[in-house]
Amino acid sequence: MRVINAILTRNLTNFTRDRVRLFFTVFMSVIFLFIFSFVMQSTTVGIANPTNYLISGIIIMTVFQAALNNSMMIIEDISSGFMKEILVAPISRYQISIGQILSATAVAVLQGVIILVLGLFIGLSIDILQFVKMTVIMIVVGITFSSMGLYLAILAKNSTNFQLIISIIAMPLTFLSGAYIPTTILPSFLLPIVYLNPLTYTTSIYRYITLGMEHYSNDMLIKEGVAFDLHGFIITPYLGLMILLIIGIIFFILCVNRFSKADFSEVKVSKDIMF
Amino acid sequence: MNDISFEVAEGTIFAFLGPNGAGKSTTINTLCTILNKTQGILKINGNDVSEQKERVRKDIGIVFQESTLDVRLTVSENLKLHCDFYNVPKAEVKERIDFVLDLVDLGNWRNAVVKSLSGGMKRRVEIARGLVHYPKVLFLDEPTTGLDPQTRANIWNYIHRLQKEKNITIFLTTHYMDEAEISDKVAVMDHGKIVAYDTPDNLKKQYTSSLMKIKVLDPLPVIQYLADKGIQYKMVDDLISIYILELKEIFQITSTFQDEITDFEVTKGTLNDVFLAITGKEIRE
Numbered sequence: 001m002r003v004i005n006a007i008l009t010r011n012l013t014n015f016t017r018d019r020v021r022l023f024f025t026v027f028m029s030v031i032f033l034f035i036f037s038f039v040m041q042s043t044t045v046g047i048a049n050p051t052n053y054l055i056s057g058i059i060i061m062t063v064f065q066a067a068l069n070n071s072m073m074i075i076e077d078i079s080s081g082f083m084k085e086i087l088v089a090p091i092s093r094y095q096i097s098i099g100q101i102l103s104a105t106a107v108a109v110l111q112g113v114i115i116l117v118l119g120l121f122i123g124l125s126i127d128i129l130q131f132v133k134m135t136v137i138m139i140v141v142g143i144t145f146s147s148m149g150l151y152l153a154i155l156a157k158n159s160t161n162f163q164l165i166i167s168i169i170a171m172p173l174t175f176l177s178g179a180y181i182p183t184t185i186l187p188s189f190l191l192p193i194v195y196l197n198p199l200t201y202t203t204s205i206y207r208y209i210t211l212g213m214e215h216y217s218n219d220m221l222i223k224e225g226v227a228f229d230l231h232g233f234i235i236t237p238y239l240g241l242m243i244l245l246i247i248g249i250i251f252f253i254l255c256v257n258r259f260s261k262a263d264f265s266e267v268k269v270s271k272d273i274m275f
Numbered sequence: 276m277n278d279i280s281f282e283v284a285e286g287t288i289f290a291f292l293g294p295n296g297a298g299k300s301t302t303i304n305t306l307c308t309i310l311n312k313t314q315g316i317l318k319i320n321g322n323d324v325s326e327q328k329e330r331v332r333k334d335i336g337i338v339f340q341e342s343t344l345d346v347r348l349t350v351s352e353n354l355k356l357h358c359d360f361y362n363v364p365k366a367e368v369k370e371r372i373d374f375v376l377d378l379v380d381l382g383n384w385r386n387a388v389v390k391s392l393s394g395g396m397k398r399r400v401e402i403a404r405g406l407v408h409y410p411k412v413l414f415l416d417e418p419t420t421g422l423d424p425q426t427r428a429n430i431w432n433y434i435h436r437l438q439k440e441k442n443i444t445i446f447l448t449t450h451y452m453d454e455a456e457i458s459d460k461v462a463v464m465d466h467g468k469i470v471a472y473d474t475p476d477n478l479k480k481q482y483t484s485s486l487m488k489i490k491v492l493d494p495l496p497v498i499q500y501l502a503d504k505g506i507q508y509k510m511v512d513d514l515i516s517i518y519i520l521e522l523k524e525i526f527q528i529t530s531t532f533q534d535e536i537t538d539f540e541v542t543k544g545t546l547n548d549v550f551l552a553i554t555g556k557e558i559r560e
Binding site for chain 1: 307308309329330332333335337339341342343344345346347348352356357359360361362388404
């Protein structure tokens with residue numbers, strides 16, 4: 001626990017020390033918020049609460065992107081040489097990977113909360129309970145995609161490859177999740193991907209909570225695109241959350257396992273970074 | 276790297292000497308559990324390096340060839356992180372950080388961000404960090420490469436100080452002759468093999484001879500004398516180079532020809548000569 005805590009503290013300190021990165025993280029969130037709310041205004045015609053609809057989508061996309069990208073930290077550690085210090089310490093690989101996943105999650109959730117709070121000023125109307133629920137889901141989403149990101153980072157081993165892999169994976173996940181394009185208008189051969197996509201359930205539970213759909217019937221939920229009819233089996237938003245949680249746990253275990261078996265001795269530290 | 280064997284006694288300094296690519300760093304990396312050995316037995320403090328990795332890691336401190344500090348953290352944050360990794364009792368952390376920073380004269384720099392430090396200071400932070408968990412064995416992989424002579428001398432002062440104070444065994448790789456010179460034992464490496472292994476003095480005795488160079492007014496009687504005694508010599512112009520095996524020969528020659536000698540110089544054999552004698556080439560720095 002002490003080790004995980006130390007890695008978490010170290011990564012967060014590192015994050016706040018990097019002024020440029022800190023600035024752009026906050027700045028990007030704000031830009032995201034404003035650009036999207038202008039651009040997407042036209043697509044929300046006929047939706048009861050357009051601000052809630054938009055901001056919930058933006059938050060999910062931010063947390064998703066940030067969690068994936070934050071795993072870059074480990075690649076930086078490898079190329080700066082610091083990874084060697086971690087690897088020769090008498091600590092287990094499990095502790096290292098869990099610490100890394102939690103750090104990436106913490107930063108991503110922080111970004112999400114910033115947008116959430118900013119959203120309150122531009123017309124997002126939610127109560128405390130909704131706020132808490134949204135934050136908890138952000139944490140689940142963060143852990144899921146941080147694990148995925150770290151897994152990919154270990155495979156990629158350098159930042160160029162990593163960026164490439166991330167963009168290849170993020171693109172279809174984003175567009176086949178219902179966040180931007182309603183799943184109801186997608187061709188049926190793409191639907192299996194939609195149902196396997198953790199981002200689908202993230203989007204639906206988020207919409208469900210922010211738009212206050214608790215009193216909707218299943219038929220209405222399906223029509224709104226937040227519940228899915230799988231040949232008669234209805235995936236409600238909360239069942240979706242369960243699926244998200246399971247996918248998250250699978251990724252987490254996969255990642256921690258992969259990390260403890262990864263051979264970092266192959267990773268050459270550039271000699272240019274000597275003194 | 277193959278077929279190497281050595282033993283290091285507690286509290287001594289042991290040096291791997293050899294040119295770049297000789298296998299020094301590979302040996303160190305294997306010893307500190309980063310690389311796995313393919314064959315053989317390797318024990319540190321009685322624990323097998325491949326079987327009991329965590330035990331071994333607790334016992335050792337490492338200063339790598341390249342920097343492995345977190346440059347965005349401050350000096351004391353780096354050390355604190357290290358203490359967390361090595362499970363140093365929480366109550367002792369502050370005291371130990373103060374102690375090791377004093378040891379390397381960085382007490383006033385504890386709150387400086389590592390990025391802002393000079394190369395020599397970063398090196399000292401790494402040495403302090405390698406010590407803060409009180410290891411039994413300290414590995415130094417080319418600890419002074421790329422540093423100016425003054426900083427090198429200072430770092431050696433620190434290393435000696437802590438070796439005396441803490442009775443730590445020090446493992447060192449280097450391609451500087453003077454650094455190998457002060458070690459208790461030296462293993463000369465070339466092409467992944469240990470080609471010689473002894474104390475610096477013994478190595479020099481075994482593989483080199485001292486050289487006396489003299490200039491005399493009339494070289495002929497001197498040459499006659501050397502030939503009679505069967506001492507090896509070389510003459511270039513009026514400079515006679517004599518290979519000396521024993522100290523008393525120097526006195527015999529100088530006293531016999533004391534009125535003749537106009538100039539005179541004795542050089543002792545160096546580890547470079549040892550390396551030259553064993554491998555037929557010089558260590559290039």
